[in-house]
Amino acid sequence: MRFLIKLLLLAVLSLTTAVAGFWWWAGQPLELRGSPVDFHIASGSSLRAAITQMREAGVAVQPLLLLLLARTQGADTGIKAGSYSVEQGITAQQLLDKLVHGKVTQGDITLIEGWTFRQWRARMAAHPDLRSDSRGLSEAEIIRRLGRDYPSLEGWQFPDTYLFDKQSSDLDLMARAVRAMEQRLAEAWAGRADGLPYRSPYEALIMASIIEKETGREADRELVAAVFVNRLRLGMPLQTDPTVIYGLGETFDGNLRKRHLQTDMPHNTYTRRGLPPTPIAMPGLASIQAALHPAATSALYFVARGDGSSHFSNTLDEHNRAVNRYLRGGK
Template structure:
């Protein structure tokens, strides 16, 4: 095929024929120009590979194609398409993973996301942990809650790896700035505490005092007696109503029957809870009870606590 320079320039400004509009396609990492053209044609972009190759070489850009997810729409020209590929103007998906959610809840959201490639489908949690190269009994607490942007059709494993790296960075940074004398043997124990604080805190202003209650209890060898750990231990059998028999049912996560921290985190804590766990309020409070408006009443003695419970939980005067 012989095309003059003027003919190539004319062709470069003509609209491309697309199977649909807008049309999404992905260029795999390490793709050559020839491979990228093949991937685009397979996705439904009807473009002459020879002419696009000549156009790229004319721009000295035949080795500068950037991988990623892209979108083109009706009216796009070969010149515009090439510019998009050279500048890496990728399209992105986004996913918000929420503070206080469990891994089970996170995984359900990942599985429903239309812009992710679901490489974890059919894998057990233990198999996902192995694929991520981690040594942990559970992914609970090991993933940082945030909004993640990603190239469309990226692997859900890649997103989980990013969330894990983010949590490691956040935990290391907060551990390095921790208060002295805390009753934790490792950053992992602080992470467990942060997850409890995350589930127990209804108001931002109370977070450091909630942390103080649990830290003080650990220091004194008192039972933590926190409902969210019990609920976590009940798993899918929890029906939304925590009963007295549940508090008496001994599981590894029942902090009414077992001393110390539970064996793993019970949710994904955010940075504020990490910070509170490692920098609790300087207070000798040992109890708290919810007012019913999202805030809590904190007490130093059991008598004070019982009065608060009577007032706010039992309707006493």
């Protein structure tokens, strides 16, 4: 009998020691390969799979012990996917809390108004926190992967700052930017002014991209829009340099020459009337609104004054005098 009692006491002591040791372990700093260590938990991962991903990244956590710790707290099925960052000193309990509460780290990237899709792709490809799943894909293939049927993605990415889980796919980010533009354009189109010469929201988007590239000062935006809308209504060529520059693409060396303006191509608004076939940049919301709410003016021309603003003219004679004054130094 005494032997059984001693055996029972020994078992209780061993269990108590094991439990104490287990909770002591839960409060001890984990060994990290470096500090900080960044890792990503894929969507749909079990805790066991997450532990594998963390260990591969450099977090030396004991799989069985962390699983047991999670189960004692009912947290083994409640971890959140996303990107995480841990630093030297973090304990197993703190790590589990971070996973359960989804305390993820995020990257950010800004799409600038007036950028082209080519510039946007280059910016994403160079971002250290984005996974470049679009690398090597043609624009047509990217459009297909995004589930769209647009002739081009130019103009279809809304300029904004986007937050994302580190190591997210660049295709997912593109999709978000496209959805944002589609929503903003649809809302703006629904509230557009009457009598505009656009047959579709896409034509308004094309016009907005031209306005974005032609506007030097915020106060002139609706006036610039009015000039191009007035020309479109009258069937006049838009004659805007940024469309020609866009058409030249990577061959443009920064110097727009007379022969460029005279060489016919789809985006040359000197040789072709109407809107170009696609946007020429990513317009911001202000340019979209300007395209759909141009100023009430009969102006058909404008010229840069050299200070960021523009002079607007109703007639060619007035415009020629303004050109002589602001570009040629006349009076």
